[in-house]
Amino acid sequence: MNLSEEMERLRGLLKRRQHERRRHDTWLTYQIARNKDRPRTRDYLGFLIEDFEELRGDRLRADDRAIVGGLGWFDGRAVVVVGHQKGRTLDEQTEHSFGMAKPEGYRKAQRLFALAERHRLTVLTFVDTPGAYPGVAAEEGGQARAIAESMLSMARLSVPVVATLIGEGGSGGALALAVADRVLMQENATYSVISPEGCAAILWRDAEFAPQAAEALRPTASQLLPLGIVDRVVEEPRGGAHQHPEAAARRVHDAIAEALTELDALMPRERRMLRRERFRKLGVWGGEGLLPE
Amino acid sequence: MAVTVEIERLGTGPDPRRWTCPKCGHDADPLEFRKNWSVCPTCGYHQRIGARERIAQLADDGSFFERWTHLRTMDPLEFHDLEPYPERLREAQAASGMTEAIVAGTATIASVPCALAVMDFGFMGGSMGSVVGEKLWRAAEAAVDTGLPLVAVASSGGARMQEGALSLMQMAKTTCAVDLLNDARVPFIAVMADPCTGGVVASFVTLADICVAEPGALLYFSGPRVIQQTTREELPDDFGTAERNLALGHLDAVVPRAELKEKIARYLRLLKGGGQPDGLDRRGTARRRGGRTRKLARAATARVAAAFKDSGSEPVGGDGASPGSPEEAAT
Numbered sequence: 225m226n227l228s229e230e231m232e233r234l235r236g237l238l239k240r241r242q243h244e245r246r247r248h249d250t251w252l253t254y255q256i257a258r259n260k261d262r263p264r265t266r267d268y269l270g271f272l273i274e275d276f277e278e279l280r281g282d283r284l285r286a287d288d289r290a291i292v293g294g295l296g297w298f299d300g301r302a303v304v305v306v307g308h309q310k311g312r313t314l315d316e317q318t319e320h321s322f323g324m325a326k327p328e329g330y331r332k333a334q335r336l337f338a339l340a341e342r343h344r345l346t347v348l349t350f351v352d353t354p355g356a357y358p359g360v361a362a363e364e365g366g367q368a369r370a371i372a373e374s375m376l377s378m379a380r381l382s383v384p385v386v387a388t389l390i391g392e393g394g395s396g397g398a399l400a401l402a403v404a405d406r407v408l409m410q411e412n413a414t415y416s417v418i419s420p421e422g423c424a425a426i427l428w429r430d431a432e433f434a435p436q437a438a439e440a441l442r443p444t445a446s447q448l449l450p451l452g453i454v455d456r457v458v459e460e461p462r463g464g465a466h467q468h469p470e471a472a473a474r475r476v477h478d479a480i481a482e483a484l485t486e487l488d489a490l491m492p493r494e495r496r497m498l499r500r501e502r503f504r505k506l507g508v509w510g511g512e513g514l515l516p517e
Numbered sequence: 518m519a520v521t522v523e524i525e526r527l528g529t530g531p532d533p534r535r536w537t538c539p540k541c542g543h544d545a546d547p548l549e550f551r552k553n554w555s556v557c558p559t560c561g562y563h564q565r566i567g568a569r570e571r572i573a574q575l576a577d578d579g580s581f582f583e584r585w586t587h588l589r590t591m592d593p594l595e596f597h598d599l600e601p602y603p604e605r606l607r608e609a610q611a612a613s614g615m616t617e618a619i620v621a622g623t624a625t626i627a628s629v630p631c632a633l634a635v636m637d638f639g640f641m642g643g644s645m646g647s648v649v650g651e652k653l654w655r656a657a658e659a660a661v662d663t664g665l666p667l668v669a670v671a672s673s674g675g676a677r678m679q680e681g682a683l684s685l686m687q688m689a690k691t692t693c694a695v696d697l698l699n700d701a702r703v704p705f706i707a708v709m710a711d712p713c714t715g716g717v718v719a720s721f722v723t724l725a726d727i728c729v730a731e732p733g734a735l736l737y738f739s740g741p742r743v744i745q746q747t748t749r750e751e752l753p754d755d756f757g758t759a760e761r762n763l764a765l766g767h768l769d770a771v772v773p774r775a776e777l778k779e780k781i782a783r784y785l786r787l788l789k790g791g792g793q794p795d796g797l798d799r800r801g802t803a804r805r806r807g808g809r810t811r812k813l814a815r816a817a818t819a820r821v822a823a824a825f826k827d828s829g830s831e832p833v834g835g836d837g838a839s840p841g842s843p844e845e846a847a848t
Contacts, residue, residue: 356719356738356739357748358739358743358744358747358748359739359744359747359748359750360744360750360751360752360753360756362739363737363738363739363744363756363757364761364765366765366766366767367719367738367739368718368719368722368723368736368737368738368767369719369723369724369767371719371720371738372688372692372718372719372720372721372722372723372724373724375688375689375692375720376692376695376696376724379689379692379693379696380696395676395685395716396685396688396715396716396719396720396738399685399686399688399689400719402689403689403692403693415682415685416681416682416685417676417678417680417681417682417684417685417716418676418678422743423678426678427598427599427678428598428599436598437598440594440596440597440598440681441594441678441681441682442594442681442682443681443682448682451593451682451683453682453683453686500693500696500697503686503689503690503692503693504654504690504693504694506650506683506686506687506689506690507646507647507648507650507651507683507686507687507690508591508593508647508680508683509588509589509590509591509647509648509651510588510589510590510591511587511588511589512587512588
């Protein structure tokens with residue numbers, strides 16, 4: 225028997241097993257991230273923010289319930305909080321459009337970011353959305369520009385900005401609230417350019433391949449950390465945040481508090497420059513050595 | 518030989534030696550059609566064109582200097598759907614003769630110098646991955662460093678799924694590039710060509726100082742299929758067209774391809790102020806202008822303070838008379 229052939233066969237087997245394991249793990253993460261009982265933005269506000277005062281409306285035409293925002297105290301400092309809000313019961317889910325924001329939601333966020341900047345208040349965001357609301361009225365009401373402007377207004381802030389991904393981080397709708405100095409991500413949250421179902425429908429031409437697509441997209445916190453897309457993975461209680469919401473919130477609290485301690489040491493101008501630099505570096509490309517620039 | 522290849526590429530009808538309009542059925546000589554900006558002479562149908570043809574149409578002859586050609590696409594996720602990502606890349610490169618979905622550099626447009634970045638829908642649907650984002654960033658940075666305006670022609674299906682969340686991050690990155698341009702007061706003009714959807718429209722494109730589209734171009738963030746699948750809404754027949762977007766207030770103009778070059782040049786001259794096109798040799802104009810603005814602001818502040826002193830009122834604090842009100846500051 226040829227030893228090297230046998231080695232080759234075993235290596236192939238191992239690789240396939242690792243593949244299957246990763247597919248299983250990634251899909252499980254998606255199930256946990258989307259779990260109905262997982263703590264949502266409002267739950268974290270209850271645990272982390274004292275005297276929360278909700279502020280509503282985009283001051284143009286509507287109040288989008290898919291985004292909740294307001295003022296409150298975090299560790300003795302006044303903060304502006306903005307986050308996606310999903311519902312739990314069917315009625316709640318309908319009220320909050322399953323956490324899918326419309327242009328008025330992103331404009332409410334911008335209005336609150338401006339408020340924070342004017343009064344020098346720290347900004348905390350919580351990301352939990354399948355993506356921006358896909359509807360005719362949303363599109364024709366300027367969805368694209370609303371998302372772009374939300375990102376730009378975050379990029380321009382000089383106050384500390386910390387974003388925490390607590391559930392599903394779906395596409396541009398999620399990123400619209402995540403152009404932050406520090407991006408924290410819970411262990412079982414996901415962050416992806418497209419939903420696994422959407423990706424499977426396009427690349428596999430069949431939404432049934434969602435678990436395969438999920439694995440290929442590498443949307444979990446531990447996979448995104450080495451790429452610099454998130455700065456810190458926040459551990460969750462065994463089995464997921466829904467098993468022990470209060471313990472999960474304690475860990476989120478500690479991670480945000482540590483991030484803020486770092487950011488407090490910076491000048492307002494520095495924060496803005498470093499935030500821009502953070503996003504400028506994102507991406508993987510080669511060929512730098514080929515041509516002198 | 519080269520001519521045959523060209524004709525084959527252009528031909529969409531059964532006869533590869535003729536060009537047939539898919540909209541009105543008009544039959545034309547392919548070379549005549551191409552001379553007509555690849556626009557149907559009868560019904561005005563704008564056929565999609567690649568980055569090279571676009572640059573040939575917009576840039577003055579021989580003025581385009583391509584840069585950042587050395588940047589190479591990687592496969593950081595080892596992405597594998599029905600085919601591995603590197604395989605799809607190779608196919609796209611062989612079919613298009615390009616290395617990525619964007620070509621960027623400097624050029625003059627009707628004698629106005631600018632940084633120019635053009636996306637190509639023919640390369641993996643013009644999707645935005647790390648290299649597209651990086652080239653856009655460098656084009657913006659070069660614009661800021663030289664004081665030249667940036668012109669971007671976008672034609673893209675959105676983010677490149679094969680680069681996962683890294684491609685999503687290009688939305689934030691290109692948005693930061695716009696922030697860089699705005700800070701330096703460098704003009705930025707975006708042209709949306711068919712189709713312009715997903716990630717690119719929800720980032721740098723719609724943040725441009727002036728945003729125009731070609732007739733008939735489809736522009737949206739979420740497409741008809743996604744909308745119907747998720748919300749089961751009825752879509753208007755002309756959903757997402759440039760003309761409808763213009764009426765809704767999302768565009769500055771719908772510009773036919775034949776007029777695009779002159780239009781861009783006119784915008785650039787106006788944004789640069791006084792119709793004086795900046796020569797390529799006048800580097801750092803934007804930064805100098807920024808400096809002058811700050812100096813003027815300081816001088817104005819000093820004047821206002823002096824005026825307060827003369828009138829005997831205190832410029833800061835005091836009672837409800839609000840000495841800082843605009844009326845008083847104007848005196």
